[in-house]
Each structure stands twice: as C-alpha cells, then as structure tokens.
Amino acid sequence: MMSDTLKPSLAPPAARRDHGLSLGALARRPETGSFLGMLIVFAFFAVFGGSSFLGLGGAASWLNVAAEIGIVALPVGLLMIAGELDLSVGSVIPAASMTVAVLSGYFDLPLVVGIAAALALGLLVGFVNGLLVLRTGVPSFIITLGSLFAVAGLTLGISVLVTGSTGVALQTGPLGKALLGSFIGGMFQVTILWWIAALLAVGYILHVSPIGNWIFALGGDKVSARNEGIPIDRLTVQLFMGSGFCSAFVGISQAILYNSAQVSTGQSFIFNSIISVVIGGVLLTGGFGSVVGIAFGTITFAIVSQGIFYTGFDANWASLIIGVLLLLAVLMNNTFRRLALSATTSKGKAK
Amino acid sequence: MTTPILRLTNVSKSFGPVDVLHDISLQVNAGEVLCLLGDNGAGKSTLIKTLSGVHAPTSGTMEMDGQPVAFANPREASDRGIATVHQFGGTFPLMSIGRCFFVGREPVKRWGPLKAYDRRTANEVAVKAIQGFGITRITDGDRLVGGLSGGERQSLAIARAVHFGARVLILDEPTAALGVKQASHVLRIVLEARRRGLAVIFITHQVTHAMAVGDRFAVLIRGSLAASFAKGERTREEITDLMAGGEAMAELEAEIAAHEAGSPQAA
Ligand SMILES: Nc1ncnc2c1ncn2[C@@H]1O[C@H](COP(=O)(O)OP(=O)(O)OP(=O)(O)O)[C@@H](O)[C@H]1O
Ligand SMILES: [Mg+2]
Secondary structure: OHHHHOOOOOOOOOOOOOOOOOHHHHHHOOOHHHHHHHHHHHHHHHHHHHHHHHOHHHHHHHHHHHHHHHHHHHHHHHHHHOOOOOOOHHHHHHHHHHHHHHHHHHOOOOHHHHHHHHHHHHHHHHHHHHHHHHHHOOOHHHHHHHHHHHHHHHHHHHHHHHHOOOEEEOOOOHHHHHHHOOEEOOOEEOHHHHHHHHHHHHHHHHHHOHHHHHHHHHHHOHHHHHHOOOOHHHHHHHHHHHHHHHHHHHHHHHHHHHOEEEOOOOHHHHHHHHHHHHHOOOOOOOOOOOHHHHHHHHHHHHHHHHHHHHOOOOOOHHHHHHHHHHHHHHHHHHHHHHHHHHOOOOOOOOO | OOOOOEEEEEEEEEEOOEEEEEEEEEEEOOOEEEEEEEOOOOOHHHHHHHHOOOOOOOEEEEEEOOEEOOOOOHHHHHHOOEEEEOOOOOOOOOOEHHHHHOOOOOOEEEEOOEEEEOHHHHHHHHHHHHHOOOOOOOOOOOOEHHHOOHHHHHHHHHHHHHHOOOOEEEEEOOOOOOOHHHHHHHHHHHHHHHHOOOEEEEEEOOHHHHHHHOOEEEEEEOOEEEEEEEOOOOOHHHHHHHHOOOHHHHHHHHHHHHHHHHOOOOO
C-alpha cells in the first residue's frame, strides 16, 4: 500500500548560495539578449560611424530618439507583458499634440489647461480601450486598431472643424518650454530626463512592487490569475490608461518642442515602440520581460535609426538593419528563454 | 459523528439549457481523501468548479463545518480554506518558483508609502514549503516554474495551497499527464496532505491511483452520482465497470478476448 512507503524525507540542509553570476541566472534575465544586441549594434556604428557618432552630438541624436520612443515603449511593454497590445498610441500622440495646441495656442488658454486636457484625453482613450477589451473579449490588437483609426479621424475632423486647418501653432512660456521642450547643453532633449523618470517609475511597478507580479501572472495565464484573486479587470484598464497617458505626454512634449502640432505625426510610434519592446526581450504573448530590457531595446532601435546617418551608407539601409535585428532578437530571446527554463543556479545541485 | 468540513446537498448545475450536474450530495471529512471518478465529460471539473467558487450552483446547498456557504468568486472560497489545483493551468511557466508560490499574496517590505515585493522571503518560504513535501531537489526559488517537471509543478501547487491554510484541497486530475514515477510522487504528496489533516478531493481517471490513496469514492456518470462507497467496499473491476457505465468495459474485454483467441501469437 502506498501509505506504508510515505516518508516525507526532510530536506538536507540545502546548499544555499546567493545568486552570483551563474549562466542560469543570466539566461533567466529577459534583458540578457537585448544587452548583447545593443553592444553589437553600438560597436558596429562606432566602427562605421567614427568619432562623430561617438561624440556628444552622436549620443544626443540617438538619445533624443530613444527618449521619445522609450516613454511610449515602457507602458506598451507592460501591456505586452500582461498579454495585450496597444496600437492606438499612434493616434493618441497627435491627438494630444493637437489638444494642447488648440487649447493653449489657438484659444490662448493657460498651458496647464491644455496639458491637463491632453493627458486626460490619453487616459480616456486608454480607459475606453481597456473597457472594450474586457467587455467584448475581442483581442486588443483589433480593439486598438479600431481606436487608432477612430481617434485619428476624430482628431482630424475636430481640428478642421474648430481651427479650419490640420496644423496649429503653439507658443509656450519659458517654464513650459524648459520643462517639456528644451535642449540641455543645446542638444540633449529634456525628454531624456522624463524618460529616465519613467524608467524608474515603471521599473518600480514591474520589478519592485507586488503589482509587477500581478502583471506577469496576468500575461502568463489570465484565468489562473483571476482565480488567485488578482483584480485583473482593474489592472488591464489601468495598463491601457498608462499607455494612453504616456503617449499623450509624448504628444504634448512634441507640440511644445516644435511650437506646433500636426494631426498626423505619431504613426511611426506604433511599430517603433513594439519593435523596441520585442528587441528588449519581452515575449509577444505575455508573461515575460523586463524594464531594463525594454530600455536596451529602445536604445538599440534608436542607435540603428540615427547611427546610419553617421556612416557612409544610404539611410535607407536602416530599415533593413532593423528588420534583420528584430528577427535576430526574437530568435536570440527564444534561445535564452529556453535556457532559462532548464537552468538552475545551484552549481552543486543538492543531491 | 463529526461534522464534515464540506457537505453538498442536492447540488445541481446547468449552463443555460445544458444540465451538467443533477442532485449531487457529497461530503468530505478532515484527514480523508475522497476520490471523484467518472468518464470524460461526466461533470467532475464542473463539480469542483462549483465547490471552488468558479461557478455558483443552480440549486442545492453547500455547507462548511455545518454552516451554509456561498462563494462569489474563487478567492472567497480559498479564503475560506478551499484550495483548488485546476486541471489546466494554475502555474505560470515563466515566473520564478517564489513569485508563483506567492502570486496574489505577495510578501512585501514597506518603505513609507512604497511597497516592495520581498523576493528573499518569498523564495525561502516557497522552497521550504515544497521541500516539506519531500521534493528536496528544489533548492532555488528563482528557478522558473516552466523548468520543473509536471509532478514538481503539481507539488508546488499543493504545497502552496497547504501553506496558505487550505483545509479542503481539490485536485483535478493531478496525475493525468504524469509518468509512473512522477504520479507516485504526487500520490505521496496527497497522502502527506491527508496526514496533515486536510480533506482532499482527488479527481482521476485512473482507478489504480484512486485505490492507492482514496478513503471514500464517488462515481459520477453523466452528471449524477452513480455510486458512493468506502475503501474496500468495491473491487477494482467493479470500480472500472462503474466508471465506464458498466457496459463499455465488458464489451471491450469481450473484443480483446475474441481478438486473442483469433491470434495465437499474442500469448
Ligand atoms: N461553461 C459551460 N457551458 C456549457 N457546458 C459546459 C460548460 N462547462 C462544462 N460543460 C459541459 O459539461 C459537461 C461536463 O464537463 P466537465 O468538464 O465537468 O467534465 P469532466 O468530468 O471534468 O471531464 P474530463 O474527464 O474530460 O475532464 C461536458 O459535457 C461539458 O461540455
Ligand atoms: Mg475535467
């Protein structure tokens, strides 16, 4: 009989070791692959781009691009880890630009009012996205594809109706300009600092706070996450609102930086943010990823798209490099994930 | 006579026009393993989803310790001590053992208004709890759950339920996808849970597994309780027949006998 053989053997004092740098621990980190990718890309452009790429100007050019994409890629990455996608960022950005420009430029309201309205708009689009995803059960790819077009149409329609044009000028006071649209040292966009702040905030949410665990669980297995009592509906809506908010923020800072807003400026962000997140080691189907990885992915993307101008190559080749890089990144990340699944950190396994 | 931890009286469940469970009455006591047997689609999973708060019964009553209960959601049931390891899912392959163990109940350290997930505590407690069930190979709470064997994953889920104070442990086919060795591991863990005084509801297709650990047995056929008996009251063959609705197995045996008679080398 089974019960006679039941002797729950007590654990021998397991050889505990704190995680040093073992291969297993390294493979387990979602950013390992993207870090290598970033180094390789950087080295490539350091060789072919020469000293001007390596100089301050070169650094500023890719950092500026990375910061704008990065602020959007972070919440998009969180959503992807939670198993959702958000394409609507591509029209929330211009919608927010237009909102702040129309209110604070065309109508001359205080800048804070315009900013608040634009951010509220971003939150609202996110809220609606989240609600529709929950209520309809339609994949978020489709829902946000719909809202991408709906918001773009609304922006265009309302802009033309109100201002009679598709572009509006915006003059801001020194404070607004300094905080959202200035260059530090004449070349580094102040957005870089906001990106760093966003990295810290999202890093805290995902990796430090218990909510991060909920996000991973939600992306790993939605039904089980719900059964464990995780408020997945609220969390989903909040994540969509986060991406609406961050997209709106980028839209606002663009309008302030360029002193004007156009109805169609954000489309490139849709794919650029997703590419950065995927290069950064986030699993497209959810449940795996890291904020550091997303940052590496964003930097890699920015280096390729800007570094090309420092080489003698035709800039058209940048898209080719990004395409190949994306595929390589996914393959490499898959390999690392497989390694991670089979890896233990214990060098001397207990028994 | 002791009050059972959990008692169902005349529980029925239908999904719209589809009646899945009819008039089920069951009970489990502390320190006892109730095996729930039945063919595919008999309603076993539906029954335990009703017990664990995923579905509300259409009619009938559920009592815990003699008090009527109704669960609005699975969390409410698990807060009352009914822990379920579902047939599919339940663990998160790309999460670490520690994170998976504490999912939804993360231990935190506080810095003023900020909360931080306490990885070290989570890993230590998780590894200790799993080792307490005899799985001593697991020493590293940072390992990803997807890298564990099926049996180890079931053990993780069971250890977790017990750690969080489960009094009733519901296991939906925990041995279904496992080889002999892994399955016997899980069975041993079921017995350890019973020894710790839990009531265990154990669902399986495999009569051998049921007979190894069961104290009481209940057989579901097309949503009704076809039989309910204690250990030793039925033979293995009788149970197998019951599960298959009696006829199917006899037919199969007849076919096999005929086949063997026809092909002499199959001796
Ligand atoms: N949500 C639902 N809506 C309608 N019918 C359902 C639902 N859930 C289950 N059923 C039906 O109820 C019956 C019993 O299903 P259940 O999953 O409980 O069977 P089971 O005994 O667990 O089978 P298995 O051994 O294959 O796991 C099946 O016919 C199934 O189609
Ligand atoms: Mg089932």
